[in-house]
Amino acid sequence: xxxxxxxxxxxWREELRKSMTARERNAIERVEMPQLDPAYRITCNExxxxxxxxEQARREAQRCLDCPNPQCVTGCPVGIDIPGFVKNIxxxxxxxxxxxxxxxxSLPAVCGRVCPQEKQCESRCIRLKMKQPAxxxxxxxxxxxxWQLVHGAEEAAPEIVxxxxxxxxxxxxxxxxxxxxxxxxxxxDVTVYEALHEIGGVLKYGIPEFRLPNSIVDHEIDGLRKMGxxxxxxxxxxxxxxYEDIHAEGFKGVFVGSGAGFPRFMNIAGENxxxxxxxxxxxxxxxxxxxxxxxxxxxPIAKTIAVIGGGNTAMxxxxxxxxxxxxRVILVYRRSEDxxxxxxxxxxxxxxxxxxxxxxxxPIEYLGDEKGxxxxxxxxxxxxxxxxASGRRSPVPVEGAIEEIPxxxxxVAVGVQPNQLVPRSxxxxxxxxxxxxxxxxxxxxxxxxxxxxGGDIVRGGATVILAMGDGRRAAENMAxxxxxxx
Amino acid sequence: MNKIVSKEFFSENVAKxxxxxxxxxxxxxxxxxxxxxxxxxxxxxxxxxxxxxxxxGTITLVVQGVGESTRKINxxxxxxxxxxxxxxxxxxxxxxxxxxxxxxxxxVGVAPLLPIIRAMKEAGNRVVxxxxxxxxxxxxxxxxxxxxxxxxxxxxxxxxxGKQGLVTVGVEDVIKREKVDKVVTIGPAIMMKFVSLLTKKxxxxxxxxxxxxxxxxxxxxxxxxxxxxxxxxxxxxxGPEFDAHEIDFDELLMRLKG
Numbered sequence: 001x002x003x004x005x006x007x008x009x010x011x012w013r014e015e016l017r018k019s020m021t022a023r024e025r026n027a028i029e030r031v032e033m034p035q036l037d038p039a040y041r042i043t044c045n046e047x048x049x050x051x052x053x054x055e056q057a058r059r060e061a062q063r064c065l066d067c068p069n070p071q072c073v074t075g076c077p078v079g080i081d082i083p084g085f086v087k088n089i090x091x092x093x094x095x096x097x098x099x100x101x102x103x104x105x106s107l108p109a110v111c112g113r114v115c116p117q118e119k120q121c122e123s124r125c126i127r128l129k130m131k132q133p134a135x136x137x138x139x140x141x142x143x144x145x146x147w148q149l150v151h152g153a154e155e156a157a158p159e160i161v162x163x164x165x166x167x168x169x170x171x172x173x174x175x176x177x178x179x180x181x182x183x184x185x186x187x188x189d190v191t192v193y194e195a196l197h198e199i200g201g202v203l204k205y206g207i208p209e210f211r212l213p214n215s216i217v218d219h220e221i222d223g224l225r226k227m228g229x230x231x232x233x234x235x236x237x238x239x240x241x242x243y244e245d246i247h248a249e250g251f252k253g254v255f256v257g258s259g260a261g262f263p264r265f266m267n268i269a270g271e272n273x274x275x276x277x278x279x280x281x282x283x284x285x286x287x288x289x290x291x292x293x294x295x296x297x298x299x300p301i302a303k304t305i306a307v308i309g310g311g312n313t314a315m316x317x318x319x320x321x322x323x324x325x326x327x328r329v330i331l332v333y334r335r336s337e338d339x340x341x342x343x344x345x346x347x348x349x350x351x352x353x354x355x356x357x358x359x360x361x362x363p364i365e366y367l368g369d370e371k372g373x374x375x376x377x378x379x380x381x382x383x384x385x386x387x388x389a390s391g392r393r394s395p396v397p398v399e400g401a402i403e404e405i406p407x408x409x410x411x412v413a414v415g416v417q418p419n420q421l422v423p424r425s426x427x428x429x430x431x432x433x434x435x436x437x438x439x440x441x442x443x444x445x446x447x448x449x450x451x452x453x454g455g456d457i458v459r460g461g462a463t464v465i466l467a468m469g470d471g472r473r474a475a476e477n478m479a480x481x482x483x484x485x486x
Numbered sequence: 487m488n489k490i491v492s493k494e495f496f497s498e499n500v501a502k503x504x505x506x507x508x509x510x511x512x513x514x515x516x517x518x519x520x521x522x523x524x525x526x527x528x529x530x531x532x533x534x535x536x537x538x539x540x541x542x543g544t545i546t547l548v549v550q551g552v553g554e555s556t557r558k559i560n561x562x563x564x565x566x567x568x569x570x571x572x573x574x575x576x577x578x579x580x581x582x583x584x585x586x587x588x589x590x591x592x593x594v595g596v597a598p599l600l601p602i603i604r605a606m607k608e609a610g611n612r613v614v615x616x617x618x619x620x621x622x623x624x625x626x627x628x629x630x631x632x633x634x635x636x637x638x639x640x641x642x643x644x645x646x647x648g649k650q651g652l653v654t655v656g657v658e659d660v661i662k663r664e665k666v667d668k669v670v671t672i673g674p675a676i677m678m679k680f681v682s683l684l685t686k687k688x689x690x691x692x693x694x695x696x697x698x699x700x701x702x703x704x705x706x707x708x709x710x711x712x713x714x715x716x717x718x719x720x721x722x723x724x725g726p727e728f729d730a731h732e733i734d735f736d737e738l739l740m741r742l743k744g
Contacts, residue, residue, distance in 0.1 A: 195572060195702075195704050196572075196702065196704075197523055197530075197569070197570040197572070205702075233570070234570050234571065234572040235509070235572070236572060236573070236704060239513060239573065239574055239575065240510060240513060240573065240574070241509060241513075242513075261702075261704070261705060261706035262705050262706070263706070263708045265708070265711075267718070271718070272711060272713060272718065272737055272741065273740075274740065274741060274744025275744070277707075277708070277709065278708040280706050280707050281701055281707035281708055281709050284701050284702060284706065284707050285701060285707075289529065289530070289701065290527055294527055295527045295528075295529070296525070296527055296529040296555050296558075297529045297530070297701070298529075371740075371743070371744075372737075372740035372741070372743070373744060419704065419705050419706065419723075420705075420723075421705060421723060
């Protein structure tokens with residue numbers, strides 16, 4: 001049972017399917033992710049989800065029915081061969097499981113942690129139709145990727161035949177890394193330019209350690225380095241090097257994955273008081289700059305912190321605030337919990353850790369003390385009206401229901417928009433009114449022939465896995481374009 | 487890693503550092519700045535570029551040791567390295583032939599003013615420079631400024647050099663004696679506020695280059711936001727220069743203290 005053929009008709013798969021009855025498989029309960037105790041975890045920065053054991057993973061993999069027409073795969077933006085890796089876990093071939101994932105995903109240990117699987121692969125699982133919880137594909141992906149991190153040294157790096165064609169990547173976040181991995185695998189000579197002093201983009205400055213440890217991100221980046229990908233820090237393309245400079249250096253194709261790093265504010269009174277800051281600033285100080293944990297950068301420390309917004313970044317901010325010693329953290333969101341864009345798991349974690357939820361409220365003004373530091377917020381109570389363009393019921397103010405709440409720090413997490421720095425520096429590049437780069441959605445090619453783009457600079461604000469899917473599609477199409485030319 | 491090529495102290499706290507940064511030396515224009523980090527746990531500090539030598543691949547930074555991080559930078563010796571330097575950042579100064587340009591710098595603000603003085607002179611302007619400092623040893627780069635200015639006025643608070651008085655006295659003297667078409671001011675926020683109030687009275691278009699608190703310097707964090715003409719702007723990507731008459735200096739002063 002050691003062959004590498006992942007085909008559903010491979011002998012080992014057929015044998016595995018027959019090894020248990022459907023009834024036996026149905027009787028297994030979905031695995032639960034072991035987690036650190038909330039009271040303990042808010043005192044440190046350790047990863048909350050501890051990962052499942054090999055035994056748990058094999059048992060969970062048995063729940064997968066190995067469908068002839070697996071729908072889970074259609075829910076994955078990078079098209080991972082899900083039954084292929086799950087069945088490898090079931091038969092105990094964890095390295096082969098990881099290799100299966102690696103074929104289409106450059107960052108499995110990252111995706112296994114931060115992908116919203118419940119909205120993607122797991123939402124299409126046959127078990128849901130059977131009124132049972134979906135197979136825990138995300139947990140299994142993480143298990144296989146983590147197993148590979150520990151045992152991977154034994155395995156040789158995939159053999160790559162260089163084609164000598166140079167391509168450049170602007171930005172080292174998820175879309176850029178995904179693109180870089182796929183191009184390197186195809187034999188291209190890949191150089192990634194990053195403006196910050198760390199590689200990883202939002203995976204480093206945005207997502208906190210307790211949800212995605214930096215060591216995991218660094219390990220994935222090292223994997224790309226072993227494949228020959230070069231990383232250059234402290235280069236802001238458009239400024240340090242122009243698009244023309246990149247051409248002069250012999251690059252034949254450019255992928256822009258510069259992200260949506262520009263924070264939105266609400267334009268309400270008092271928003272420029274000291275102590276009111278964007279979630280980008282808050283998380284960057286703490287995650288990237290190690291503020292409050294030995295870094296020279298000052299940390300915004302406060303007793304009562306309000307976080308405005310209902311997305312994953314808002315949840316990350318509330319939970320970071322607790323870990324930085326806040327006594328009271330209030331999440332203010334203008335709709336109800338049902339409409340929150342954050343993952344249910346993150347909402348649950350925030351609640352367990354003691355975050356106060358103030359849903360159906362919207363800040364309308366911040367009040368400062370005599371030194372110009374925020375001392376209170378005025379919040380307007382809301383109720384849900386008719387559905388809006390997003391299909392969610394839109395919040396409407398309840399007249400006269402305004403409350404003043406003392407706070408000493410406010411973190412605004414109401415979204416981001418594309419950073420115009422890179423797009424504006426490239427002549428002839430079509431940019432939308434929302435400042436996103438306009439691309440052919442199938443090929444990710446922009447209005448400039450040799451320039452492709454993906455991730456938040458195209459989408460305006462989405463998820464890690466969608467960005468990775470873009471990088472993957474761009475790689476496929478750019479490779480085709482460049483190889484056809486040669 | 488960027489090597490320090492040379493270091494010279496202007497005064498006890500103010501050092502001039504020449505740093506290897508070939509790509510930045512080639513790409514920078516007057517008005518640009520860089521972000522510098524010193525040490526693996528170092529803070530990202532915005533610093534203006536005082537000069538550059540594309541042939542030698544170096545940029546010149548003038549650093550005032552006011553906090554832990556800037557003092558750490560100034561303690562580095564030639565041959566040692568800055569951990570990171572990224573740039574050039576911000577929008578370059580708009581250089582045009584305005585006629586007579588008054589360039590007014592206070593303290594270390596004279597360092598970023600120098601490339602603007604040079605560029606304005608090269609563009610064919612008459613350039614009058616007003617340099618100000620608390621005392622004689624805080625007047626920096628005087629010779630370099632003189633080399634590109636048609637006239638230079640020095641103001642010190644204590645009268646130890648040049649004329650005694652605040653910078654605004656020197657600026658107003660020039661405005662009263664000749665027609666000034668454009669004013670550029672760089673220095674402490676409080677100084678720029680009063681220069682701006684003065685030139686507003688005389689209705690002379692004025693640019694002020696703002697120093698704000700920044701983390702990334704590329705538009706990501708929003709720490710540097712400032713109100714200009716009633717709208718929130720980011721100093722790092724939309725500045726550092728703005729129409730001085732539209733800047734909410736009181737808010738800026740408050741945010742710098744925060």
